[in-house]
Structure formats: C-alpha cells, structure tokens
Amino acid sequence: MTSDRRFPVRLDLKKGAVDMSHGSGGRAMAQLIGELFQRYLDHELLTLGNDQALFMPPPGRMVMSIDGHVISPLFFPGGDIGSLAVHGTINDVAMSGARPLYLAAGFILEEGFPLGDLARIVESMAQAANAAGVPVVTGDTKVVERGKGDGVFITTTGIGVVPEGILISGDRAEPGDVILVSGSMGDHGVAILSKRENLGFETEIRSDSSALHELVAAMIAAVPDIHCLRDPTRGGLATTLNELAHQSGVGMQIREDAIPVRPEVAAACELLGLDPLYVANEGKLIAICPPDKAERLLDAMRAHPLGTESAIIGEVVEDPHRFVQMETDFGGSRIVDWLAGEQLPRIC
C-alpha cells in the first residue's frame, strides 16, 4: 500500500478505536476505507473508490440475496462475523443452484470498537471471499454511538447466475422425493454457545462455517434435477424442513438414526436441554431430489470435501397438514415442529 498524503498519521490498528468521525463521510472515513477495507478487500472494482461497482452482467438468470449478520461473540471457534458474512450470503445465492459472482458489504460499527478487531474481521472476510472466488466489490460504512450497536453488524448482498436448465426452489418438493443433508447438524450453534460469556464450556467443536457453492456445483453436475436446496441456518434442520414442507404443501418423514450429529454436539445439547435438530448450521445444506437420483446425488456429495458425511435422512410424503414427522432413535414417532421463539435451556 502506498502512503497517502491526506493521512500523515496511519490508523492505529493496535490501540485505535472506531469513533464517530469514521462514519462522517470526511477524511477519517476515507482513511478507514483506504487503510482498512480496501487494504484487505483488495479488488479492482472496490479500490476504484466509486459508490457502486460497475460490471457487465453475464447472460442468464440472475439471483440476488441479502443477509444481515449480528452475532455474539464476534469471534468463535472456526470463524468470525467476517467469514460468516461472506459464507452466509454465498450460500443463500448458491441454494438456488447459482454460481455466486460478487458481494457487497455494509458495516455498522459501534463507536469505541477496537480497530484491531475490525481489521481481523475484514481480513477474515477477505480470506473467505478470496478462497470462494467471490469478491467484495462495493460497500458502505456507518458508525453509531457507543451503546447503540453490538460492536459490528455486517450486511452482505450477493449476486449470482443460475445455469441454464436448473430450477431449484423451496416449492418443488414432491411426495416420494428423497431428503439428504451434507453433514453433521448443530456444529455452528454449539461452537457459538461454547463461547458465550455466560456459558463458556469446553469443547473441540468448531463452527462449520463455509461456502457451499462448489459443493452445489458438483451436485448439479451429477444431478441437474435437484428440486430443493436450502442451508439450515437459524432454527436448524427442523425449522428448515418445516419451511420447505410448508412451501411445497407436503409432509416430511425423517429418521433420527440417519441424521448425522457429532457426539460432542449431542452431549452439549443434552447438558443445555437443547435439541440439535434446532441448532444453527453455517456450512451444511439440505437437498431434495427425485428418488431415482438420490444415490447418485449422495455419491456426488460425499465425493466433495464439504459433503463427506452426507446422508439420506428421509422422504417427502403427502400430508395436508404439512407436518415434519420423525421416527425416533427410540422407536417411537413424533412431530418435529417449527421452532417457537428462541430455543431456551430448561430450568431443571
């Protein structure tokens, strides 16, 4: 980075903090953008310094998605809010079957937030975007007074393009279709809980936060006729299956013993009185496809590094009530309902 005469004193990324001037639109904000955001998110469209990114749209159907990221703690085993903001939006775009192209990022910073932590977050964001091959090409920064934010909020918008002949949508599940997941459930949520100030338990579990677009591309290459894709983030597998059942007007029948859950995650959930089916994921997907394509799709998923633990977990069934039902490990049967409010630990 070349020195800029406008800013004779460099940003102090070790001891400095965000102040109101960093959102003022003036010199301090220009310095923050130049010495922090543009330094890490180094892409020609961004470093041009315009208020927008100008590019040629590729042919085909475009997909656009936006996602706000508010998370506590900001840094957790396996990731941080920066990488999460990249992965989350890439995945939302990819779940249409699209190839993600570009990201836009909006930062809301709280006065007093350490610049060093902000630099870590933006650097992590840049690494995630580079690894995924989906650059951040435009952005926005605002600063709110101390006490009116939670350190950093990041909103990311992504665009992508859907390959010809692909039609993936939450309303396409049909009775007889097969339900697959790309790996173990609940890793992200438990990793976050383990670092919450008031819980703080020891675990080896790391967040599964990752960009799934290449896994999706491999899946589409093997089975173009995938009916539904969705990443089970907030509300976990249970809530996402309910969303898909509702959208498609069908029921779902799943088997508890087929759903991958790491023993550590199961144990942590047991301790807290939580159900891993409702715990968030950030690097897993649910796929629904015709029954005769399921094995081929499963093979393709397992052949990808992000899908080695993929499994067939159940079937789509006819059901006017649109229930998700589960055959329990125990041999019984129960409804897996929407999550109401936040999943809360039990009192006793």
Add this chain to the structure above:
Amino acid sequence: MKYIDEFRDKGLARRLAETIAAEAHPGRDYRLMEFCGGHTHAIFRYGVQHLMPPNLSFIHGPGCPVCVLPMARIDHAIALATQHDVTLCTYGDLMRVPASERKSLLKAKADGADIRMIYSTQDVLRIARENPDRQVVFFAIGFETTTPPTAVAVKTARAEGLTNFSVFCNHVLTPSALQTILSTAGPDGVQLDGILGPSHVSTLIGSRPYRFVAEQFGVPVVIAGFEPLDVMQSALMLVRQLNDGRCEVENQYTRAVSEEGNRKAQALIDEVFRIRPEFEWRGLGFLPNSALALDDAYADLDAEERFPVEFAPAKEIKGCECPAILRGVKTPTDCKLFGNPCTPDNPMGSCMVSSEGACAAYWSYGRFRAASLQPKVESRS
C-alpha cells in the same frame, strides 16, 4: 453418549413395550399421572405413548414450575423491574410467559425494562458484582431441584457483602401440590391409577415424602427418571403394582435417589429458606405450606421486602383451560383456545410456553398424531 444412550436403547424399549402390553390386563385402564414436565417432555419427544398399549394413558400433571406460577407473580416481577428500575434476572423459560394484559417479561424488556436471561445463579452474582450502582434482583423459580443453587447464591451474596443483590423467591414444593390433586381425585376431579413421581426433586428430598400418596390416598407411586426407558420401566412397575393390588412408593431412579435424599442440600435449604404459610399455584389455588421464602435471617436479601410494588390483581385469559389441564382434569385438546389462537408463537397460557408444558408438548409433538398413527404394540394377554 455414555450414560445417556443406554437409557434410549431401541431394542430395550421394544422389549419393555412388549412386556407392558403382555402384563397390562385388557379389561382395565391404567391412567398414570406423570407429575413432572420433564416426563411429559420425554414421553412426547421419544414417542413413548406410541409404544404403550391402548389402555395405558399418561395424564399430564402440574410438574412444570413455569406452568404453575400464577400470573400475579409475573405481574409482580414486571412491576419490580419497572417501578424500581432494577436489573431483573431470570431463566429463559419465564421470558415469554403471559402476564396480565398480554404482557410478558420479553415485552417489558422491549419496552425498556432491564430484564436479562441467565443460565445460572452465578450469572446473577456476576452481574451484581459488575454493576455495583444497580440493584440486581434474581427472579427465582423452580421446584426443590433448583432451590439449592438459589440458597448458595444467597449465602455467597451475604459472605461477599453484596448489597445490590436480592431474590424474588418463587420456589415451590411438590408434595403439597400432589396432596391437593389427590384430594380432588375421583368422579369430579382427575381419575388416576398411579403416579410417576418426580425424580430430580427426589434426589433432593428423597422418596420418603411421597409415602402419604400411597398410605393416605391408596395411589401407588414410582419415582421415575427422565430418560424414556426410565419412564417405560416406571410404567411397568406401576402396572405390576396395580395388577398385584399393591400400593407402595417404589424407586425406579435408584441411580440418583435414596429414601432420605441429599441431607446436605436439605440442611442448606433449611438454613436459607422458610416455608410460606400458603402460596398461589396456577390451577390449584392457594396451597398451604407449598412454597419457600427467604428465612428471616436473610430478609434483607428478599426483593419483596426491599422493593414494595403496586399492581392490579391479575386476570386470567377467558377460556384458557390451563388450570384444569394442570390438575389433569382436562387435556390440552379440550381447550377451545388450543391451536387457535393459542400456539407456542402466541401463547395465551403458560402451559403453551414452557417446553415442559402439556399444551406445548401436545402442540409440538402430538397434534393430529391420533389420526395419523396407530399403536404398534398390541396386548397379548
């Protein structure tokens, strides 16, 4: 998970189900009340009812501390937070429980009250230490099980000289509630043949306090663990008692419960708390000797003493059948509000809020299952 999976074994469950079906006499009903919400939760979550013969039914009892807390106490807590500008700390389950005028702690928090969800009493002490300029009140709730941690917090606060910590005490005692339910059992009350007794509670107080159930009311009790196999084995033990014409307090949860309970914890509770002459239970009314307050020696840490509040008498929501459901007289589907408008997203009564509440369990795990599923195990005798 070692020590957990053993109690959720499918093969064992199948064999137990077959034994229960074989031993249950087809000519009679086995109406078993599970006192604790933890049992209700296990029964629905693992589909235990589905494995029982058709003449064995579970009746959901009042054993959910959130469900039995009367609305007036939530109103009181909200008044504490709003009239005295205190930091009110409580467990998550309580946040969404309806108070008067469709308020709740969650709504009061959104309106600006400083209400915080905590995971343990240690969190409350930490908040008090870190905020010496704020009064921090712990909204304590729960059966005997959760009482010792509150006692420890009170003693810690005293030892540290924390002057900004106090307790809004709502700890309740199970034997009194059982006494009330059994006193009204019969044609006009709940009809039950046996009781799955509280297990976590009994780790504290032991199994002895439930002797009166068998001796005075002629109803057999089995202290039952919360794992699904515990529940099934306890059901089998009750079936056998009923078939034999026995009426005893048996202990299925021997891995944790003794007849005497945990004497050290009992001594701690005796030191910090006193028994209230009476306390209101939602659905059961004012029950004598059924709840705890801080002992006089700790009265200075009693939020009710420290912060007098004014609030109007609570009004229950018209049509809400929680009280009858808590007594086991009605089932959730008997309530006209069940499912419309009362759902976990829009709870009208506390039974729809707590994950251990009968209505929430019915709604989340059981609705329409009668139509879609048939029992798999038939009686062979």
